[in-house]
Amino acid sequence: xxxxxxxxxxxxxxxxxxxxxxxxxxxxxxxxxxxxxxxxxxxxxxxxxxxxxxxxxxxxxxxxxxxxxxxxxxxxxxxxxxxxxxxxxxxxxxxxxxxxxxxxxxxxxxxxxxxxxxxxxxxxxxxxxxxxxxxxxxxxxxxxxxxxxxxxxxxxxxxxxxxxxxxxxxxxxxxxxxxxxxxxxxxxxxxxxxxxxxxxxxxxxxxxxxxxxxxxxxxxxxxxxxxxxxxxxxxxxxxxxxxxxxxxxxxxxxxxxxxxxxxxxxxxxxxxxxxxxxxxxxxxxxxxxxxxxxxxxxxxxxxxxxxxxxxxxxxxxxxxxxxxxxxxxxxxxxxxxxxxxxxxxxxxxxxxxxxxxxxxxxxxxxxxxxxxxxxxxxxxxxxxxxxxxxxxxxxxxxxxxxxxxxxxxxxxxxxxxxxxxxxxxxxxxxxxxxx
Amino acid sequence: xxxxxxxxxxxxxxxxxxxxxxxxxxxxxxxxxxxxxxxxxxxxxxxxxxxxxxxxxxxxxxxxxxxxxxxxxxxxxxxxxxxxxxxxxxxxxxxxxxxxxxxxxxxxxxxxxxxxxxxxxxxxxxxxxxxxxxxxxxxxxxxxxxxxxxxxxxxxxxxxxxxxxxxxxxxxxx
Numbered sequence: 001x002x003x004x005x006x007x008x009x010x011x012x013x014x015x016x017x018x019x020x021x022x023x024x025x026x027x028x029x030x031x032x033x034x035x036x037x038x039x040x041x042x043x044x045x046x047x048x049x050x051x052x053x054x055x056x057x058x059x060x061x062x063x064x065x066x067x068x069x070x071x072x073x074x075x076x077x078x079x080x081x082x083x084x085x086x087x088x089x090x091x092x093x094x095x096x097x098x099x100x101x102x103x104x105x106x107x108x109x110x111x112x113x114x115x116x117x118x119x120x121x122x123x124x125x126x127x128x129x130x131x132x133x134x135x136x137x138x139x140x141x142x143x144x145x146x147x148x149x150x151x152x153x154x155x156x157x158x159x160x161x162x163x164x165x166x167x168x169x170x171x172x173x174x175x176x177x178x179x180x181x182x183x184x185x186x187x188x189x190x191x192x193x194x195x196x197x198x199x200x201x202x203x204x205x206x207x208x209x210x211x212x213x214x215x216x217x218x219x220x221x222x223x224x225x226x227x228x229x230x231x232x233x234x235x236x237x238x239x240x241x242x243x244x245x246x247x248x249x250x251x252x253x254x255x256x257x258x259x260x261x262x263x264x265x266x267x268x269x270x271x272x273x274x275x276x277x278x279x280x281x282x283x284x285x286x287x288x289x290x291x292x293x294x295x296x297x298x299x300x301x302x303x304x305x306x307x308x309x310x311x312x313x314x315x316x317x318x319x320x321x322x323x324x325x326x327x328x329x330x331x332x333x334x335x336x337x338x339x340x341x342x343x344x345x346x347x348x349x350x351x352x353x354x355x356x357x358x359x360x361x362x363x364x365x366x367x368x369x370x371x372x373x374x375x376x377x378x379x380x381x382x383x384x385x386x387x388x389x390x391x392x393x394x395x396x397x398x399x400x401x402x403x404x405x406x407x408x409x410x411x412x413x414x415x416x417x418x419x420x421x422x423x424x425x426x427x428x429x430x431x432x433x434x435x
Numbered sequence: 436x437x438x439x440x441x442x443x444x445x446x447x448x449x450x451x452x453x454x455x456x457x458x459x460x461x462x463x464x465x466x467x468x469x470x471x472x473x474x475x476x477x478x479x480x481x482x483x484x485x486x487x488x489x490x491x492x493x494x495x496x497x498x499x500x501x502x503x504x505x506x507x508x509x510x511x512x513x514x515x516x517x518x519x520x521x522x523x524x525x526x527x528x529x530x531x532x533x534x535x536x537x538x539x540x541x542x543x544x545x546x547x548x549x550x551x552x553x554x555x556x557x558x559x560x561x562x563x564x565x566x567x568x569x570x571x572x573x574x575x576x577x578x579x580x581x582x583x584x585x586x587x588x589x590x591x592x593x594x595x596x597x598x599x600x601x602x603x604x605x606x607x608x609x
Contacts, residue, residue: 046571050455065455068485112489116548129544132551140552147493160494161484 024410025257026395033399036391037257038384038414051374056082056343056365057168063361063376064162067420069112072105072153073354074376075166076229077361082168084243085348085365088341093334094170095229096327097156101163102228102352103324104152107145107190109355110275110313110320113418114201115142118310121412122204138200141193145317148190152324155179170338177333184328191321195293198314202297207409210304212393215270215386217277220353226285226319227278227353234281235271243349246360252381263382270386273357273379274417275312276303287322290315306390306416313355313418343369354379356418380419387417443497446479446597447556448590451486451505451542458513458566458579461586462504465564468587469594478598488545492554499557500597502590503542506566506579513567514578516586521546521559562586 023039047066051059059078064071076098083090090098115138116128125131132139150160155175157163165172175183216237220230233241241249252261265271279294280301286294294300294315299308345367351360357379364373394413398406448469454460463483470481482494486505495501507517521542542561549555564586567576575583596603 047455050571062455065453068453068487112487116489129547129551132548136552143489143493143552146489150490150493159483161487161490 024391024414026391026406026410028395028399031399033392033395036388036395038388038391039257048374048376051363051371054371056086056363056369056371057341059361059363059371059374060166060168061162061164064166066376066378068161069109069420070105070354070356070359071162072101072157072166073352073359074361075163076102076352077350077359077376078363079166079168080229080243080350080352081348081361081363082350082365083341083348084350085346085363086168086341086344087346088169088339090170090339091334091336094338097171097174097334099225099229100152100324100327101156101166103320103327104149104156106228106320106355107149107194107317107324108153109149109418110317111142111146111149111197113355113415114197114310114313114317115139115146117418118412118415119201119204121408121415122201122206122310138197142197145190145193145197145321148186148321151183151186155183167338169341170336172337174334174337175331177331180328180331184325187321187325187328191289191318191325194314194318194321195289198293198297198311198318201310201314204310206305206307207394208305209307209394209397211272211306211386212270212389215272215304215389216265217280218271218273218358218382219278219281220351220358221281222285224285226282226287226290226316226323229352233351233358236277236280237267237269243351243360246349246351246377247362250377250382252377258384260384261381262384263377264385270389271382272386273382274309275316275355275357276306276309277357278353279303279312279315286315287319287326289322290319293318306413309416309418354420356380356420357383378420380417383417383419387414387419390416444478444480445498446500446502446594447495447498448479448481448502448504448594449491449494450481450483451491451503453485455571455573457568457570457572458564458575459506459569460573461506461564461566461575461579461583464575464580464583465504465562465587465590468584469590472587472591473594476598479594486542488542488548491542491545492549492552495556495559496554501556501559502593503559503561504586504590505542505561505563506569507563508566508569511565512578513565513576514582515565516582516589517561517563517565518589519561519563521561562590 025037025039027035060075063074063078066074120128120131153163154160158165216235218235220227221232221234222230249266251264251266253264255262283301299311347364349362360377362375363371366372391410391413398409450462450466452459452462454463466481473479484490564579564582566579593603
C-alpha cells in the first residue's frame, strides 16, 4: 500500500533503548525530506574541565565514570595517554591483561545491545522486556554470556563496574592463576553460546540499505590483532596515521541542535567508527572461529549495511570470547603488576576501540604532575553526522511508509550505531559554553 | 546460568549511582557507612553499581533479600528518605525514574525483566535519598549529606534483623 504524506513532521521525544538520552526530529515538506536532527538534551559533560588540576594518576578512574557501559575503554585510552606523556611503555604481560579486560567489556556491551536494545527491533517487539517473554531461552543465553563478560572485568579489573584495579602503568594487583583457570572454563561455554547468538541474529530480517556513498570507515589497526588496543588509525579512504596525528585529520564542532559535539574529517566527508568499520578494516585479524563464522554467515569486509551491524557485533563477541579464552588458558602471573610511572611535564595521546568505536584521549601534564588540559573524543560524537545523514538517506527511500512505521524504522536505524549519548555529551572547552 | 560463582549470601545491598554527579553519590556514601558498621560479614554482600539493569540482576542473583540504595528525584524535600517494595516501583514512578544516571534502562526495567525471567529475589526493597543536585561534580549537598547517617543506620538495623532471621520494621522520615 502506498501512502501520500506530503507534509509531516515527527519527533521522537526520548529515544529509548540507546545508552543515554536523545531525541530525533524528522521534517518532511512537499513530499521531500527537509531535515533530520538527532537532538541530545542530557546535560553536557564537564569531565574535560573536571580533570584539570587533578593528579596525573587520576584520569583512568575519573574518566571511567563518564559511562557505565564502557569504563574500560576510558581507562585504557587514559592510561595509554598518560603513559605516553610520562615516557613509559608497559610490559607485554600487562598489555595482555589489558587486552583481556577489554574483551570483557566488549562482551558485556555487545551482548547487552544485541539482546535488550536491538534484537527487539528486528523481531517486532516494543522492548527487550516484551521480547524476553517470548524468547526466554535466547535472553537467558545472552544474560549468561554477559555474566562471563562481567566476570572477566571483575577478575582483572577488581569489580564488574567501574573497575578499581586499573592504574597508570598497569594494575594494582594481578589475578591468580586459579581465578584465570576458572575463567577459562566459563569462557569455553561462552564461546559456544556466542557462536549460537551470531547464528541467531544472522537470521533476522534486514532492510536492504547501505551507508551513504562516500562514507569513510575508520578504525584502529594492529599488526597482528583485531584492534581493541591498536597502533595506527586507518580508513577505507587510505588514511594511515599515528595517535599524535589525530588532531591534524579530525575535529569536533558544535551544532545548534545538540549539546554533543559532531566529529568531522578535516579532509571532508562523513566517517563512521565502530563495529562495521572495524570489521571492514580488520577482518583478516579475527580469531579463527570468529573468522570462520563470518564466512559462514556471508559477512565480508565489503559489508556497508548498517542494519547488519548487529551481526558484526555478534561476530566480535565470538572474537572477544576466543581471545579471552586463549589469554586465560596461557596465563602465568606477570613478573610485576605495573611499571613505575613518574610524572613529568609533557603531552600524551592515547586511543583504543571502545565497543562503539574509536575513543581518543589527550592530556597535558605539568611539572607538578597535574593535568593542565584534557581532551576526550568519544565514538558517538564522531558518528553523529553519519547517523543523521544515514537517516536522511534511509528516509528518502522510505517516504511511502506511514508515520508509525517510519518512526520505528528511524529508531531502529539509530540503534544500528549503538549510540552512547552519555559519552557524547560534553563540551570541549567551558569558555565555549559560556559564550 | 552456567557461570561458576561464589555462593550468594542471604543479603545483598547494591548502591546505585555516580559520585561524580553530586547527590547521585548518595547510595555510595550510605554503603560506605554500612560497610564500616558491619565490617566483614559473610552474610552480606555490599556492591556499588551504576544502575545498568542486567548488572543489577546478575548481582542480586541467589540472594533472597536484596536492598537497592539510590538517590531519587521527586517533589519531596532534599534529604528525605524513601523506602519502597520494588514491586511497587511503577506506582512510585516519579520518585524512581532514572535519576542521575544517563541510561535509558533503569531499576524498573530490571525488576520487570527479572520478573519475566524468574530472577526476582524473594524480597527486593529500595531505599532512596531525595537529591537536590545531579550536576557534574563531587560532594553531596548539605541536606543529603545530613541524611546519609540516618539511611545507613536504618539499613544496618534492617540487615541485622535479616541475619537474625527476623523481619525488620523499617520506619523512615516523612
